[in-house]
Every structure is written in C-alpha cells, then in structure tokens.
Amino acid sequence: DGGITQSPKYLFRKEGQNVTLSCEQNLNHDAMYWYRQDPGQGLRLIYYSQIVNDFQKGDIAEGYSVSREKKESFPLTVTSAQKNPTAFYLCASSRLAGNNEQFFGPGTRLTVL
Amino acid sequence: KQEVTQIPAALSVPEGENLVLNCSFTDSAIYNLQWFRQDPGKGLTSLLLIQSSQREQTSGRLNASLDKSSGRSTLYIAASQPGDSATYLCAAPTDSWGKLQFGAGTQVVVTP
Numbered sequence: 001d002g003g004i005t006q007s008p009k010y011l012f013r014k015e016g017q018n019v020t021l022s023c024e025q026n027l028n029h030d031a032m033y034w035y036r037q038d039p040g041q042g043l044r045l046i047y048y049s050q051i052v053n054d055f056q057k058g059d060i061a062e063g064y065s066v067s068r069e070k071k072e073s074f075p076l077t078v079t080s081a082q083k084n085p086t087a088f089y090l091c092a093s094s095r096l097a098g099n100n101e102q103f104f105g106p107g108t109r110l111t112v113l
Numbered sequence: 114k115q116e117v118t119q120i121p122a123a124l125s126v127p128e129g130e131n132l133v134l135n136c137s138f139t140d141s142a143i144y145n146l147q148w149f150r151q152d153p154g155k156g157l158t159s160l161l162l163i164q165s166s167q168r169e170q171t172s173g174r175l176n177a178s179l180d181k182s183s184g185r186s187t188l189y190i191a192a193s194q195p196g197d198s199a200t201y202l203c204a205a206p207t208d209s210w211g212k213l214q215f216g217a218g219t220q221v222v223v224t225p
Binding site: 004006031090104105 | 149157218
C-alpha cells in the first residue's frame with residue numbers, strides 16, 4: 001500500500017517537554033510538509049522540505065524543528081518553546097513538478113497536560 | 114499573498130439534493146486548485162486537483178470548476194448522500210511547486 005503514515009495517533013505532553021511526531025511516506029515524493037490545524041481554522045504551514053537535508057520555515061515555525069535525513073521521513077519536534085502546542089498535526093507529501101497533488105497522512109493529535 | 118475563502122462555513126441539505134460548495138482566491142495567477150474532504154478527527158483526502166489550464170475536473174459524482182478571472186472555484190456533488198457529510202476544504206498554491214494556502218472549510222451535513 002502506498003501512502004503516508006504518522007505516529008503516534010495521540011500524544012500527550014507535559015509542560016516543558018519536547019516531543020517528536022513521526023511522518024513516513026512510500027510514494028517516492030520529493031516534497032514533504034507539516035501543517036497544524038486548530039478547531040474552526042484552516043491548515044497552517046509549519047515547515048516544508050523539497051529535498052533531503054534541506055527545509056524551510058512556513059508561516060508558523062516558531063517553537064518547532066524538523067529534519068530531513070531521508071527522502072521518506074520528515075519528523076517534527078514540538079519544543080518547549082511552542083507556547084500553545086495543543087492541536088492536530090498533519091503531514092503531507094507531493095511531487096515537485098507537474099501534477100503536484102498533495103496527499104495527507106492520518107494526523108497526530110497532541111495534547112499538553 | 115494568496116488568500117483563500119470558503120463561504121458558507123456550514124451547510125445542511127436533505128439527501129438527494131445537489132451540493133454546491135464555493136471557494137474564492139485572491140491571486141488569479143494560480144497553478145492549480147485542490148479540493149479535499151476531511152472527516153472528524155481524520156486526515157485530508159484529496160478529491161480533485163484542477164490545473165490552471167483546465168476549466169473543469171470530474172470524478173464520479175464530483176465536479177469542480179475553475180474560473181481564474183473571477184477568482185472562484187466551485188465543487189458540485191450530485192445527488193448527495195449521508196456519507197457525503199464531512200468538511201470540505203479548498204487550497205491554492207502560493208508558488209509554482211506546492212506550498213498551499215487553505216480555506217477554513219465548509220462543514221456539510223446531509224440529512225436522511
């Protein structure tokens with residue numbers, strides 16, 4: 001099955017902790033993205049990556065970090081500097097050119113205790 | 114900067130009625146426009162992608178139109194069913210390769 005997997009599905013974090021969300025794709029896509037979704041709002045872009053070992057900040061990168069060591073993987077770390085991290089996090093991937101339709105994973109719901 | 118708006122925020126229709134969902138964007142020089150479906154607590158499912166050179170794209174009961182001059186796209190769902198109940202989002206790229214700007218979505222309820 002080709003697709004995007006995210007883990008865990010639910011994640012609970014204590015104040016002051018860093019947590020890492022996993023995103024893996026087997027679609028052979030070059031580009032990968034992280035979005036945040038809050039109730040009643042559209043998706044907002046956190047970070048994106050076009051190629052391995054390169055990534056750029058999106059609209060709301062503060063308090064987050066990413067890495068892209070492999071084409072298939074794009075983990076997101078929510079650091080203690082992120083003041084309001086409770087949200088639904090979605091990972092996506094796409095080709096870089098031509099039909100660059102974006103495909104999404106099932107999401108991770110992060111709750112700060 | 115590309116801005117995307119979806120009105121109304123919520124919509125309720127009886128089963129069998131056709132659904133019409135609206136999406137407006139500010140920058141008419143878009144490369145494509147994508148429509149998604151989201152069920153509660155789930156990720157997004159891509160429904161249709163319309164390239165800038167296309168006026169329409171169809172998949173089964175779904176038909177999406179694109180009018181760049183007026184900055185509008187419309188998603189039509191024929192003969193709605195209770196299983197069509199979900200939130201529908203549209204998104205337009207902010208550049209040539211894929212960064213998307215999303216609308217806030219239209220929540221649809223189809224009543225039996």
